[in-house]
Amino acid sequence: MLKRLEALGYVARHRSTSDERVLEITTTDAGAALRAQAETVPPRIIERLGMGLDELDALRGSLHRVIEAAR
Template identity: 60%
Template sequence: MPDDLLALENQVCFGLAVAARSVIALYRPVLEPLGLTHPQYLVMLALWEREPRTVKDLSETLALEPATLSPLLKRLEATGYIERRRSAADERALEVRLTASGRALRAEAETIPPRIVEQLGLPVAELENLRESLHAIIGAAVRADVRAV
């Protein structure tokens, strides 16, 4: 156990917060030419995996409140990457779909992960282990009934 439980460098929350800000900062100049912010990029990643998706599904997948997600979707729609429509099966559900432009953007986005890995300069295996550890932390927090939003 560390000597001082309250020392900043001993706090998991501090390490996670600084690491998250630092890594997201690496994405900014890479995403800017695509007209995307990091949160918008996450929405696009979810849609490239599967579409259409309801706003509720996107909210759960991205661990974002609908009130946070809604402005992101409006901006993506304004850029022409997505469209939002009421579901034909359930008028209460709002579906989000990629436009042709949004689908085409995927090819450009495929260059992003290798660029970020290169900038970090860490072995891919180390990043994969980190990702698994982060998923374990997320799972533990969910099981503890903590909402990460």
């Protein structure tokens, strides 16, 4: 996955100058822009659903119980 992100220009990989065994990963400007865009998604979903966080949390709990019961 890391190679894919690098190929897309979202991250850069560099070997540490102090320890060649360490691979340092940094976010590029394009990666930071994509992250900023992604951070707007959850609030927009909540807004579209028209449900409060308490209600969504309760729903998530109920769905987890249904999934566990189905197993």
